[in-house]
Amino acid sequence: MKKYDPKSIEKKWQKYWEKNKTFEVKEDTKKQKFYSLIEFPYPSGVGLHVGHPRPFTAMDVISRKKRMEGFNVLYPIGFDAFGLPTENFAIKTGRPPAEVTAENIANFTRQLKALGYSFDWSRAVDTTDPTYYKWTQWIFLQLYKHGLAYKKNQPVNWCPKDKTGLANEEVVDGCCERCGTPVEKRDKEQWMLAITKYADKLLDGLKEVNYITPARVQQENWIGRSEGAVVRFTVIPSEARADEESLSQPIEVFTTRLDTIFSGTFLVIAPEHPLVKQLATPEQKKAVEKYVQETAQKTDIERTAEEKDKSGVFTGSYALNPATGDKMPIWIADFVLAQYGTGAVFADAHDERDFAMAKKYSLPLKVSIRPADDALWERVQKLEECFPSEGTLVNSGQFDGLTSAEAREKILPWLEQKGMARRQINFKLRDWVFSRQRYWGEPIPLVKCENCRKKKYNYILLHGFKGSSQGIFFPRLKEELEKQGHTVFAPDLPNPMQPNIEEQVKSVLEKTEINENTVIVATSLGGAVAMNLVEHLKKTIAKLVLVDCFIRPEFADRARPEVEQSFNWQFNFEKIKKNAKEIVLVVDKNFPVIPENQAREMMKAMHASAQFVEPVAQHFTNDGQEPEILKALEQTGWIPLPESELPLKLPKVEKYEPTDTGESPLSAMSDWVNTTCPRCGGPAKRETDTMPNWAGSSWYFLRYADPNNDKEFASMEKLRYWMDGNPVTPTTKEESLAHSPTDGQRSLVGASLARDDKRGGGVDWYNGGMEHTVLHLLYSRFWNQFLYDIGVVPTREPYKKRTSHGMILGPDGEKMSKSRGNVINPDEMIEQFGTDAFRAYIGFMGPFDQAVKWDTNGLVGVRRFLDRVWSLQERVIASEERAKQSPRQESKGEIAASPSAPRNDKITTLLHQTIKKVSDDIEAMHFNTAIAKLMELTNEMMKEEKISNIQYQILIQLLSPFAPHIAEELWELYGDKEILAYSPWPKFDPELAKESMITIVVQVNGKVREQLEVPADISEDEIKNQALASEKIQKWLDGKEPKKVIYVRGKLISIVV
């Protein structure tokens, strides 16, 4: 036997795997796929640190086991390489970030390969590669075209050190998440992504995925859904106020505690509330202005620092409580947040903040919720104490005696009837600031064209069934468009009650000219008129806007024969697509009459972009304005690049420093910035903001499915296989077993499927850091859901299962950092102890989801274990003997049971217990206990003079996910011909795992007094007799008669005297 030499063994097998492409995978519909994913690393200049291998090793262990269980396993790797550290390095050294990135990736690749991970390297992606970010840009354009990306001037979080805008999520305690500098507010035009439109979907989706609880809870909290109502408070007219007219509108307040409305005694609005100026009476004007100015100067930290000391100012105005009719003074205070709800609250004695405010400024308070505790009620009534919890209603008129929850359900319709309230759901989630004023990110593929912005069009507005040109939002839209300088033609279509589409088309064509300056806006049945009209044109029009239209007269509520008979309902979508340069659908996402799949079909058939919105009135029937339609028609001058011009590559610049004006370094590149408009050919300027780091990582898992595709970001076919392949939705155990990939593995695979893969599709298992559970996970779920909505990915949710690893701390128990000098370098550890020992120690060091201290001594212990496994070779029965005793044809389980390994063989029993333990523990990420069991087995084998070849094989296989190199080496010597990585995972036999003799513990009054070694199949009576007859027990019974004798099968006997 040679000495165990990890260095040569590890090099040998890493070479072998690479040369033989052992872990490269292809779509194979005959095999069930398993997609395991890790968060791809940021290739920093300092290389891999010891924290990286923890999640990578964990998923490698799982991937290797799944492979042996017969799954077609995709375990990909890539690099998330855009971002600040590289850019900052470039600024410091003057070297191009692309060059630095390439070097860093090469170094990371070397280190990762040395760790023996079973990645499919052929699928590696790099977010900074133009062939990758082409598709990041493409996805952004889809978002833009569907109305989910918009530019907005708004206060943004500005980091004065990094000179960049930050998303809300990147601001921690009012400071920059990256550098810790206090964040300032700055007004800046920023690209925003309307993630709030997906708030409900993102929340709902959490129900169908299997995320570890903290991850799910954190997402739920971040989305922050709360159910409540918006209540209207009429402002009492006052001659003192200058701008009386604008106050005809009431102040709206969002509340989740409508049950407390009867104790509402004053209103508080945010300093940024739009009505602040109008509400201030002349006497209060100065004080109000001063207060508003003061709060504007405070940073967020300062504002929240004075949490207990509520400051505020009276506006001088009053409103009416819609429930009681009471006169309520209107105050301004900075504890009310402009961004949440309506930026206004009604204040009462049942909220700590309101209570504190009222006490400070001697504002009126009354009490309408009674606690169960009488003493507390006493104090609450005297206004000595605030009672913010729920209770029973008092002083609330007809609602007295109801509980808080009951009252909310009764008060809402009561106020609704009076037109003073409506049900409302509110979210904490904010839209995503998507602009960065930086160089090292994906350029935003839009140009600004003044020509297109100012261009005037000829609009044609087409109404629907039973409609007219004077109905719904048409008159206001016409007025608005004409004000902007467009011409508008809004005809009354003939026979609106008994329409004939072809007749209506004819009448439109007779009355107006149609050309390339024409924009048609059609609503409902008008859509059929518009589409039929466009279909038969000989020329093209500029734009076709279809507002809640349909292509088949199918309605969810009832049939409409007049609509059915109005047309033959045949469209040539190809022609429509050709004749309209741009087609936009605006869809009422809550209108149940027209099934949503119609809009989806139209999107597909005509390459239309669709905006699913909430109109003012259902089906856009408001007779005032419909702002979503105005928005869809708005000429911002932002023109998307055509797909053929993607990728829009980053130009090489001289200097990477951000400018002090807050513009990106790209803005200095006039050659690049000045371009031509892809729509009109006139002069245009490129957007110089770049995308945030989160962009590339929001969809990389999709690219892995088809990384070299240059026609699409990934083909639907490949996505179907890897994201949704052989979807398994077992309802019973039997059913789940039927999906097992190969025979002979059923019990294990079936069990794991039944537990983990309950619903939906997506990446089968995604492990990542807790620091990414809010942002990255939410953003990538948002993008995936959006891509699902436009029909280009197969699953609504991207990740079926999400787990998280704990941090690895330095030997001193502190977070590893250069400045502390407690950084462990994985390269050194591998050099000293070998990759296998390192990997096994990573698994063994502690519970996977908890933070653990690094302890090199522990690594020494694991290395000793591998040495013992190696030295077990001495005990393996010689080969001739082996051939006799373990014929190859037999399956592993049978061999273990064969005469060479007798039924009561201690090793066989322990071996099968170990198969079970290791199999289950890997699934549960209990790597530490799996390895402990393998150590136990090895220690037992060390005590034997001889072990069978097959027993040794099984040990090697069970060890292989953790220590793949030593395992392959030993497998080559003692295993089958084919490679270990694809050998079938050992089969657990419950019969063989059973012990023949068991230890029964005998307790007297709860204390252990005796242990009995008995046959496992002993009867209850027999063991009870034995226990009572035992000398020791007799002594403890001391002649007394037992009151009770309890037998727990196979475990213990409890005697009570």
Add this chain to the structure above:
RNA sequence: GCCCAGGUGGCGGAAUUGGUAUACGCACAACACUUAAAAUGUUGCGCCGCAAGGCAUGCGGGUUCGAGCCCCGCCCUGGGCACCA
């Protein structure tokens, strides 16, 4: 303040979820091998006690034949959210 985790030997941690608390590893000690050391192997190792035995899973109660695990009330540590109406 609110929401998650968690608290077990000298240390990292086990415990089939109500059934022998301390598996496995580290550290430590003794012994074997060795001229010696390292490596390796064997044995011991929660605390008190000579022993019989008693006491131990953050603290205090409770339920139970039996509690690390369940219930009630506290304390501490880590993480997240934080004036969200």
